[in-house]
Structures are given as structure tokens and as C-alpha cells.
Amino acid sequence: MTYLITFSIFAVTVLLYLLSSNSVNTEVFSVSYYGLLGLTGLLALGLLGLVGYQIWRLREKLKNKVFGAKLTLRLVVFFTLIAVLPGILVYAVSVNFLSKSIESWFDVRVEKALEGGLNLGRSSLDNSLKELSKKTQFIALLLTEKNPVQFKSALAQLIDEGAVQEAAIFDPDGKLLAFAAGDNALLPDIPGEKQLQQVRKKGQYAGIEAMPNKAMSLRVLAWVSNNSYTGQNYILQFNQAVPKQVESDAETVRAVYRDYQELTLSRLGLKRLYGITLTLSLLVVLLTAISAAFFISDRLGSSLEALAEGTRAVAQGDFTGQRPIRSRDELGALTGLFNQMTHQLADAKRASEQQQREVESAKGYLESVLTHLSSGVLALDADFRLRSVNTSAAQILDAPLHQMQRMPLQQIAEKFALLNSFCQTITEAFSSTNNGEWQRQIERLSRNGTQILLMRGTRLPHGSEAGYVVVFDDISHLLKAERQAAWGEVARRLAHEIKNPLTPIQLSAERLQYKLSAKLDEADARLLHRATQTIVSQVAAMKNMVTDFADYARGPVLKLTRVDIHHLIREVLGLYEANAVPITLDLQASRAEISGDATRLRQVLHNLLQNAQDALQGVAQPKIVLSSEIVSGEIHLRVLDNGSGFSENVLSRVFEPYMTTKTKGTGLGLAIVKKIVEEHGGKISVNNHIDGGASVNISLPLSEEVQV
């Protein structure tokens, strides 16, 4: 755009210079003037197009409400007015001045004077001619009386008298007969055929002879008729040069008159020419000025527009944009300041974002620590409303605590009856403590039986974050494990202590039989035999029991292989085919391969089925259902019977050794089952079925690699 403007200004200057200089220079005038006019016209047209385009663009901007467009419009109007008004004024004055000055060249008096001068010249020439012709006529009359022989001397006499400068006599055909001249010329000026003709016809010829490079002269021819001597006709010619002074004056007048007339003739054309040149120049200059005005205004407006755009961007939170500084004036400085501001804003925003990120990551870290803490953590505010809770707390208490934030403990206790004792303990403990810290162990009823919780409470220091923190652990498993370990120890010692005397007892009994049976009569011997048998068999039974104990206390190391549970179940069921109680299979698991010890798992199945069978004694329509299914990557086995089920107090301790409902049995069956299942990484639970009967549920992890 800048280049365009510069170019057009340059072109305008050159063209206008050429146009103005052309009015002076004649050589290339007519050739190039049209071309120049055309070029200037083209330039004007081009500029007009440019201005039109600029106007259109400004209109579009105004229509689209581009910021700065109105300012641009005002600036354009101002600039245009500033450029156009003086331009038009100067134009009007110049046109007026031009026509006036051209008109002032022409003056009626001057014209009259010139014409008068011309007429004066003409009449003076005419008078001389008339005088000469009169003289010629007179001489011609004289010559009719003279002898042609005397012609020459007569002429010479005339010359001598100074009557004429050159005299000659011709015959009617134009043949020279006599001649005399003041300047000793050899030949007279011979008249032309036309002139001779006129003399023959009219008797006289008078004319002014004007030859280039020769003085103006007067020539008069007269008819000399009927010479009295010869009776022939002759032609007399008188030549007289016009006086030098008269001629040069007349010539001057003529030249000036011609120049003046030329000027008069070209008056209109000159006016038009200057008018056109002026108008075109004005048009081009004005259009250039307007175009430049558009350009400059546009630049100013665009700076503002850029700033407005930047402000809008900042308002929308974008601090990245840096506006280019286009000028060194205040607008440029403003843009610079704006850039500085956005830069600082961007820095501030970045810093605050950094801070926020740090805070968030700290919080996330804390939350992650809390989440991965196995202990449950509850945070309460000063009014015992739940503030936050970690995942473990919700798991241990088995309640959707995450959804109960901001809920008072009282309300939580009302909503979940199972949490009643828990909540009560917290309130009571905090109210009764002095230093704000306490530790308690409580027992509460949960869905999976009794749960023992170890709780510690701390009152947070007063302040904006005042409140309470309760940390608790589920130590039921810990206690259970302790109990089991104790039982194992007891069993092991007992087995050891009991096993030791059993062999001597057995051996002694056998020895008694062996030694005494021969000495006794038949009845006594039989008695002895029976008694000995009893002892031996009971000892054997005792040994088994002790072995069971020992087994329970320290089970042999598992021999893990890949085992198909379904296959195992069918194999075990083969042994129960002849049984009185029908066993229904409902194996729905799509996969059943686990990694385990087949022998021990077989024992699990035996124990469970045996238990179920025992539980069904005396039931009218005994039924056992063995089912399997896959739940979240684990295989669930269930043994269901329709017996009487477990009583409530048995249910919670069913897996402890020596818990039995049966009349005979060690009470170790389910304890061993549990131990084996847990050794396989599985879980076991027992519950009473709604329709009566009990179900034992076992879940075992599937072996991993068969994931095809």
C-alpha cells in the first residue's frame, strides 16, 4: 500500500511536470500530449478505482462494526476536506485567472490598430501603384507619337529624370525591344504570360510583386497602341521597387497581425487545453490525497483495532498476544505499554497457576496417602459434621460415607443403625476427654459378623480448621489370627503330649492280650480280647484325632499345580454316587482353572459335603446343590443344603476349632476348610439361606494366564 501511494505520487508528479512543460515545448507537443493526457486519465481512473475500493472496504468495516472504523471514517473526512477544499479553491482561482489572462491577450483596440496598420500599408502600396500606373499611361501615350528607333533613348531619358527605376518596351508577344534601368541591370524583369494577356485584353496591368529573398516591387504594364510610325502595338513596362523602410514596416505589421490572428484562432483551444490539464491535475492530486488520507487513517484505525483486539483477548484470558508496534508516536508507545501490561498479566497468571498446581498436587498427595492408608480416617468439624473421609474408612464401616459429607454424626447414626455404636462412641469419647486425645476399642455388629475396632481420636487445635480427627482400624482379623495362632499352638502341644503316651498304651494292651489270652479260660479270654480291641481302636481313633490337630496346627506345605475345579468336583462326586442324599450340580463358571493343591482341595470338598450330609439327617427331602460361577475374575463355589441352618451364635464362630453342632466330630472340619481356602488366597463365608438351610460360599482366584 505504501508503495502504491508512493508510486502514484511519483507518477502524478512526473505527469504533471510533463503536462505543464509540454505547453511550452513544441517539438514533441502534438505527439506526446495525447499520450500524456491518456496516461494521466488512466492514472486518475486507477486512483478512482483505488478510492472506490477503499470506500467499499471502509463501508464493510463499518457494517461489521470493526473497532476503529468510525475513527477512520472521521479522519478520512477531515483529511479529505483539508485536501479537497483548498484544492478546489485553487482550481477555481486558476481556471478563472487562466481564462481572464487568455482573454486579456485580446483587445479590440489592439486588433483595430493592427488592422489599421495593415490597411495603411496596403493603401500606401496601392497609392504608389496608382501613381506609377498613371505615369505609365502618360508615357505610353507619348510613346505612340515616337519612332520605335527612339524608344531606347526615350527610356534612358526617363531613367535619368528619375521618373522610374526600370523601364522596358516589349512587342505584344512579350519580346523585349528596348530597356533601361537605373542600376545598370543587363535584363529587365520579364512579365509573365498571364500579365501580358491581361495587358492585351484590358490595356493595362498593375501589380505588386513579392518574391522571397527579393525586395518588394511594383510592376505596371501599359498598352502602346497604333504607333504613328509603324502602326504597330507595343507594351510598356515600368518597374519600381517599394522603398525599403515602407516594405519592412509593412512586413512587420503583417507578421504581427498574423501572430495575433493565430492567437485569436487558438484562443478557445488554449483555454480548453489549460482547462483540461488543470482539471486532470486537480483530479489526480485530489484522488491521490484522498487515497493517502484513507491509507493514513486506516493505519491509525488499525492500530486502535489491534489494541481493541488485544483488550478483548485479555478480557477472555488470553495473555499471549503481543501487538506489533508500527509507529514511534504516542500510539506506538501505547501499544508498547499495552504489550508490557499483557506480559505482566501473563506472568502473574502463570505464577498463580503454578501455585494452584502445587497446592493441588499437595492435596492430591495427601489424599492419596489417606486413601492408601489401611486405617480409616474421619475428619469432623467442630459441630461433629463429617468433613472428609478416606476410602478405607468407608470400606471398614461398609457405608457410603463419601456421599454423606457435611452430615452430622447424629444423622448418620440414624440412617445406618449399624453405625450407631460407632458414632455414639465418638461423641461420648470427645466429650469426656480432657486433653483432646483418646483411644478405645469397641465391638460392633457388622454385616459380616462382629467387628472389633480400635479407635483413636484427636481434637484439632482451635482456629479456622478446628475439628476432630478419628482414626480407626479393624482389628477383628488380627484378633482372629491371634486366636488361631494360639489354638494352633495348643493343638500342637496337645498332640505332642497326647501322642507320646498313646503308643505305650496300645503296646501294653496288645501285650496284655498276648500274654494273658492263653492263660485265661475262653470267656475271660474273649473279654480280654474285646477290651484290648476297644483300647487299640480307641487309641487309633485318638491318634487320628491328634494327627488332625497337628495337621490343623501346621498344615503341610501346599503343592501348587494347575487344577480344574469342575473336574475335581466331578471326581469327588463320584464317591458320593451311592449316597442317600442327592447332589445337584450347577456349574456355570466358564473357566475353572486355579492354581492349587488338588489333595487339599479335595479335602475341602469332602469336608463340606460331609457337613452338609450330616446337617440333612432326618430331613424329609434332603437336597444338596453345588454351584459355581465367575464373579469379577474369581470363581465362586457354593454348597447349599436345605437343612436347619446355623443358629445365630454358632454363625459368628463357625470357623473356630471345636465349634460343632454335631454329636460326634472334632469340630475341626470347617476350621481346616477355612485354613486351606485362605492358604489358596481365597475367602470363605457361611450364611443361612432365606428358605432355610445353610450355604457355604468359597471364592478362589482363577489362575491368571488363561485369559484367551
Add this chain to the structure above:
Amino acid sequence: MLLVWLFAAPAFAEGIDVNKAEVRLTEEGYQLSADFGLNLNYTVQQALSLGVPLYFVGEFTLTRSRWYWLDEPVFQSEHSLKLSYNVLTRQYRISRGALFQNFASLDEMLRILARQNSTFIPAEAMKKEANYLAAVRLRLDTRQLPKLMQVNVLTSKDWDFDSGWYRWVIRPAELRSAGKKE
């Protein structure tokens, strides 16, 4: 002497028209000549009567048409005539170089101007069997007008005084046979 001519429209308005154009075969060679119908308009006449000299240019060309290439120029002549009026002596004058002729009236002078002859073309320059294209033109040379008058030329059409090129075909063979008969 023989004449081969073509007649143009005899009636004319202001301007220059070609009345008759011909080629002559003389002992010195061929000569192109043309008769123009001249009718000066008021503006031009007035300028002349006020003493402004007018220059007329008569042009003759002869080309041999070639179907395979640009036409071959055979002959070209151009001469300038100066017409003037002496307001002092009331005489019209035609000058051609150093030569001049005076006339008492405008019509007399125009009659001379209307008749234009080219210089002689050597007879050998034209081949017998070929066809030639002759062209003739007479125009007012506005470039030689006084400088101020040239403005008028630019702004008005009155000074556009030009016959345009008038062309006709010449067959030398016909010319010669006709000449022998005569």
C-alpha cells in the same frame, strides 16, 4: 500516352477526396498522378486568409504484393507544399522548396494543389508480369502549423484534413500493350 484511371465519388463535402488516380507511362518512366477534390472548410480557409501558412503533404507509394511475405516496397515519394496568403499584397502562393507560384484567387491556387504528380519511376523498376499496388494520399500537415494553432488541432476536428490512402492495382503489362497500340 495512355491513361488507366479509376474514378471516385465526384460529389464531396468538406475535406479531400480522390477524384481520379492514374499511372502514366512516359519516356522517362512511370508517373503516378492523382486529382483530388479539395474543399477547405471555413476554419481552415479563415486561418489561411488571416495569413497562417498551411502545409500539405502529397504521398505516393508503389508496392509489389507478395503472397508469401510482406509486400515489397518499390517506390515511395513524399513532397510538401506550402500554401500561404499575403494579406498585404492579397496574393495566394504555393511554394515547393525554392519554387513558388503566386495566385490572385484561392480557387486558382487550389486547382494547382488538387493536381499531384509523383516523381518518375524508372520503367525497369516494374516487372511486366507482376501486379503492383499504387497508393496516393494528400493531407494537411498539422505538425507544421504554428505552435499555438496546434492546440486547435487537438481540440477540434476541423483540422483533420486527410484524403486517406487511396489504393489501386496496376498491371504493367496492360499499360505497355495499350501504349503500343497508341
